[in-house]
Amino acid sequence: MKNNKILTMIIIVLVAIILIGGIAVVLLTQFNKPAGSLEPSIDDIVKASVEVPEITTNLADNRVVRFSLTIQTSSKDAAEELTKRTFQVKNIVIQELSEMEQKDLEGKQGKQVFQKSLKTRINELMQEGEVQEIYFTSFITS
Template sequence: MKNNKMLTMIIIVLVAIILIGVIAFVLINQFNKPTGSLEPTIDEIVEASVEVPEITTNLADNKIVRMSLKIQTTNKDAAEELTKRVFQVNNIVIQELSEMEQKDLEGKQGKQIFQKSLKTRLNELMQEGEVQEVYFTSFITQ
């Protein structure tokens, strides 16, 4: 009888210790989680961005477009890769624009569609990261 009571007490103490340990582990993990996504600083964005020199080309409707771009990548290595691929970026921009008319680039929505298309095409090239955003730094159509 006495052994059964002693065994029961030992089991209860062990279960209590295990429960306390599990609760402590869960609480520590919950408090150590980062709150929300960590947005990059402007310095990190600039470091991971590539300036594309001004491009002038014809559109499908024989209008002319002149633009400069800044392309934000995921990290510095991706930016270095994209810098080496600027000639490919220019080629993709010219190809995309050659199929568009001036009306396709009008307004906010037209420019956003072009940016999204460009981002998709550029990400197909990338090996060291990916393109996060495409920004216009100048944009003129005639």
């Protein structure tokens, strides 16, 4: 009789452990799934982006660079703020380029360094959100 009670208790404990383990696995897999799509749609990106008109300026080595930018921000409000700050963005671009030579902008890496520098400087201005990406829509040096 005593052995039956012990066996019953062991079975109950094992079933409880298996159930708790199963529930834990289900909860962990459900909570680790991304909630919907975390990536913004292209329509959201366009709404949160600002086109900067073509800029032509001299480099430090007296070469000329001409390019256009599209700046992706974190929200529509940030894009509205950045639109108002376009004159400041152009000023930052001209200041940055005035210290660069054509060789600094060559290749993918040169352009990425320039984009990162612009992103950092522009984010220092922003009060409503931030710059997430900077895209060159045209780029010519001569």
